[in-house]
Amino acid sequence: MVEASPGSEAVRLEGISKAFGSFKALDNVSVTLRYGEIHALVGENGAGKSTLMNVLYGILQPSAGRMLVGGQDVGSHWSTRDAIAHQIGMIHQHFSLVMEHSVLDNIVMPTLKWTDLAPKWGQYRERFSELSAQFGFELSPDTLVGKLSVGQRQQVEILKMLYQGAKILILDEPTAVLTPQQSDRLLEMLLQFRDRGYAVVIITHKLEHALDLADHITVLRNGRQIATVAKGEGTIADIARMMVSQEVNTAQRRSRSAVGEVVLDMDNVSLDVDGVALLDKISLQVREGEILGVAGVAGNGQSELAETIIGLQSTTAGSISIYGKELGTTSVEARRRGGIAIIPEDRHAHAVVGEMDIASNFIMGHEGEPQFSRRGILNRKNIAEFAKHCIAEFDVRTRSAETKLEFLSGGNQQKVVIGRELSANPRLIIAHEPARGLDFAATAYIRQRLVQAAEAGAGVLLISSDLDELMELSTRVVVLYCGRAVGTVDADAYDPQHFGSLMAGAEAA
């Protein structure tokens, strides 16, 4: 390994391109990483940030360009083993941990040799303790990783890199899964790594993190390198402008259309599970053309509210009506056909099938409609046309409609969900955290579609933990606390103090 003094060059990527078929995921990107510096890669979902780092980490082979690690050209046969041997470590957005193995096994595994029949477990354990102490981790080596919290799993990933002796640390969206406190702690740790002379790469779409931490920020857009900015050279607005091709209208329009008839009427709805009131006498109304916000600290009945309306959970008391017609015990299918659309909180669990193609995901739940099938036989031509139309209409970035959904970035997956739900011309849209984890272009787009749907006469129930989102989009916001609706606030008369105390249950009598 070459000298690793602060400021010296760790990695130079020159003119890296990567094509998947005719789709250019990366187009002539050049980045230099230095020891003792934090380099942020920013860009929209699908801009090529992860692809670039996967190339550096040897998971993907570049179609063109060259890589210099420690000043030496690595040539064309660059594998992950080589990357690890050159002190490069990477934490993927979705962790690469074996849940059934212990913390120690996970950390040691990448450094083991196939020929080592009698590993020195005692030494590994000592080395683990030393590293833990040095960086202030508190993990027991024998705990199964599956039993750890998400924050702790990330610590295992970090320790794994350090244990390998990595000096060049790549973190892909490390804060996406963390609570604000955990993420502050992580960012502090990254600064600590920088000060100790590590080269750190952070892929993020939280621009404030990038601006706070990074010595250099590289902006990618559609696989192309838009700019590399040094610390202090740009503001959030500058970089945001570079990330998206057009100027983003950050100020959202609220639906201004006249409010019409009552679409959804919930009257004293309760849901008791094992004697715990998850929903407690909730009454609310959503009218045509209105976006009603639902706020609250997570776990105060938001999920149950969405699930009782769509029919995944049955209420224990009270009634839910759509246009005055009580839903009673009608099935989810009947409710969806009756004009209720839902954008669930967890799209992987409740909205999409990753192993199926985009077209199938677009018609899922509507496959029985005459335009998609006749007597149980799918009409492939119509489905393909519909999918093509939806891909264009909802701006899904993909090579084709036959691509498996799981290969899309999170934002594009969410656009498929939104596209499917809105194409059915619903009368009531339940949107639960519709923009969670998305970059802000996708977020702005999805919010705009919700507003348009409301303006077109649908009622929207927007359940969100993002207060800015709620205040921007909704006219009124209902606050949930312990399953009760503890207050309704006009968005125009928003007072953070008052709102905060409502969410904390201070005014719940």
Next chain:
Amino acid sequence: MIFDLEFVLSALRIATPLMIVALGVLIAERAGVLFLGAEGVMLCGALFGILGAVYVGDPWMGVVWGLSAGVVMGLVTAVLTVWLPTDQVVMGLAMNIAAIGLTSFIFRIAADDLQQMSPPMGWSAPGALSENPIAAFLFAVPPLAWLAVILYFVVWYMLFRSAPGLLLRSVGQNVKAARSAGINVVLVRTVALALAGGLAGLGGAALTVGWVRSFADDITAGRGFIALAAVYFGRWYPRWTLFGCLLFGLGEALALRTQVLGGNAHFYLMIPYLLTVGVLAFAERGCAPREVGKPYEQL
């Protein structure tokens, strides 16, 4: 008296092929490949074992032939389910059916040479020890049974104490983690399947060369599946798998014994299979290595 030493030896003889095949299945599935083709590979091993024993005239050469046939079949499995990759269930079933046809066909060609029994395999205690009942018993245990027990210790150590074992188990639990550790998943699974195939072939040879000393169409009669069941019963741990195999061996030995008591032989022969169903119904699912059955597609 039903439960005498001869009964224990009979159970051991029956369990030996199961033990060896199950070990192969265990290795394949720990590397994340469903080895449903074990039955077919075992059948090939059974035939080639006999061929080797008869044509070379040495039962140990039969064992080598059976093992080699198994390695080849394991590699075929690797090409189909790992390199291509195709569906592991469908391919496993196809391999089993193909193996029945293939072995019966070759058996017909060689039929005249396979009329007599293959030379026996075994050893006897040296003169001084033959008087000692314990030594006599130990020498009466089939040599391949001893080999099987030793292999269990070796495989247990390799899987759970050595570095390659941890790497292999990581491949079976999470290919993403394995890949980002720089492990060549395809290579690991190919090697695992070659080992697994070799063991399944060896198990087949243990059935024909080491026990019945002749071949018949479909002689394995589902024993490969019972080995598979033993692995599930043992929750993918060697010692419990070994225990499961011995249990199945005992069941079948009991069936052979109780024929003496009268009644329909098929009823008693049914017992180990019923036992299999019962064990599978009560064995916990959900502790299988996570990647078992999932084709691995490289980026």
